[in-house]
Amino acid sequence: MTENEARTLAWAYLSRVAEPPCDEIAALVAEVGPVEASLRVAAGELSPALRERTAARRDIQAAEADLDLLERRGGRLITPDDDEWPALAFAAFGGSAVRDKPQGRPPLVLWAIGPARLDELALRCAAIVGTRAASGYGEHVTADLAAGLAEREVAVVSGGAYGIDGAAHRAALAVEGQTVAVLAGGLDILYPAGHSSLLHRISNSGLLLTEYPPGVRPARHRFLTRNRLVAALGAATVVVEAGVRSGAANTAAWARALGRVVCAVPGPVTSASSIGCHILLRNGAELVTRAEEVIELVGRAGEFADDLPRPSGPLDGLSDAEKQVYDALPARGTLSADEIAVASGLPPIGVLGPLAMLEMAGLVRREDGCWKLVRLPAQRA
């Protein structure tokens, strides 16, 4: 067994022996390295705290079988030993806001399947999350956002769930973009079962990730713990739809604690699945309506969203006095210049210049020494 193989086995053992993230395991590894740490844990030569944390599982020697299973599925264990470890993204776990939160720690290792390189992908990545009970509106907007990001080479990370998560993954795949699903259980337990085909497709072109070894079942606390990794991998977390109680709000809270940009998509105030987004927006989240606006927040310097096209009107470019003169003319009939002055409130000498400009623009014309509109006035803006 090479030294590398021994380290990989040790990491795999340690990833199962305590429910992640585990401060005491991380501290021990930092002190003595993964191989020595795994030996001490297995032998029970530990501080009382760590002995308690590892008591239930320290006799489970499944590392070799876990790694065999992973290899058979074409996967790999990504550890801090690897170049692929997204050290830059996980550096955010050093911040005090996230360290104050329970579970606010980086993962020990990541079990992964897929051709994408995690470190590269994490350099340009946004999270799109939301309620499983998505509306048609929510799924539509999610697809637009995810496709728009993926087309511009922003990877889309999400949680693989029904509703918004699934719509985000599917849209990224549809435009042949990169997408990452972070799971709350082992890679051999594709959850939800109805998404196993979607998750397989993600593992074929993007990346399936989890900090849990094979066989670990998704559970409520693991979804919440998993959410911090979704938030950490994205430079921004976009919540598309969320109810009052929503896992997406939890991901957004992780994003905020990690110093990431929190974005939310507005929706009808009459829609229960937008309530969570509106709460986020009232609490300082960035309002986003299209992919370009997300890229402006997470992209390279100089990637700005275009302004929305503004409908143009026939009076664009007129001066205020010209508009006042134009508006003073009735829809039908004519007025003298003096009458225009009275109606517009401009001095008589102030209406002649504007009238000449409007005539050149083809908007008014003279008739028997008076003036009339060439077309009906545009309606009030």
Place this chain on the structure above:
Amino acid sequence: MTENEARTLAWAYLSRVAEPPCDEIAALVAEVGPVEASLRVAAGELSPALRERTAARRDIQAAEADLDLLERRGGRLITPDDDEWPALAFAAFGGSAVRDKPQGRPPLVLWAIGPARLDELALRCAAIVGTRAASGYGEHVTADLAAGLAEREVAVVSGGAYGIDGAAHRAALAVEGQTVAVLAGGLDILYPAGHSSLLHRISNSGLLLTEYPPGVRPARHRFLTRNRLVAALGAATVVVEAGVRSGAANTAAWARALGRVVCAVPGPVTSASSIGCHILLRNGAELVTRAEEVIELVGRAGEFADDLPRPSGPLDGLSDAEKQVYDALPARGTLSADEIAVASGLPPIGVLGPLAMLEMAGLVRREDGCWKLVRLPAQRA
């Protein structure tokens, strides 16, 4: 003619002689009073600037006829001489941000019809404005907001236009609340014509206001100038729906310059009539979804919106360890305490307390020395 009558005639004359707002007229009145100011304007004994501003209309002696017409319709001229003058609301025109804007001045006088007292109403008032091209969604939300405000004795001010404005006025009237329409032309020209019945109803129970004397037609620049009065009378301006180009955005800009709270209602990002609202929200407007949230911003100290009711679940109030134990149990079948420890990641001694609590809560039960769920797990939040 009493002195009061002479002053009223002078104010009426001055309100027509220059297109409002007119700095030079305001300055002259401040210096010599309205009667002397009107005499000097009529005689042309003026600075060159003011002579130019008043050139077109200084010979129009319509004040008496205007006031007769107003009286026949049951109206009144509200001037700074009157207790009813909303001096507090108009004090905001002293701010530098609004003085930097063209037209950023208080009105000289207000032509008014209606039983409501303007000064009292302005103490508790919010503006609701928006696009004429309102969607069904926009009209529905407007009606909810306006009725909610009016029921809580907040007057609703708007511009009397089709779409959002009309929906706001109608909803306030429907709950017998106070509503004010500020017009962009004379009180004898009810615009839009299709709202003449609505505007009559407003004048019967609330207030119709304008700074323009009778006979002045609404015009583009007058709508924009009028918007500043809508913004000034409301402690907040709520934009419910607005396109990219919208008079409502202009009202919001006035509100901001006047130091008023600018609020916007979000809507579907796919709706053209919510684009203007989303732009406002991206630029710092307050997101509001219901009347209580507006009142929290404009109401008396201590008027807070209730929190939205949160759906409650069977696991509310459980500790994290109790939830972890609960989640470790399979939907069907039983586990021993040791197996629960392995699955949950808790130490074996750490699962007994939670199991006892869950048993008391009726969520798990013992069977042959093992544990099983009493009901199916609630789904992931």
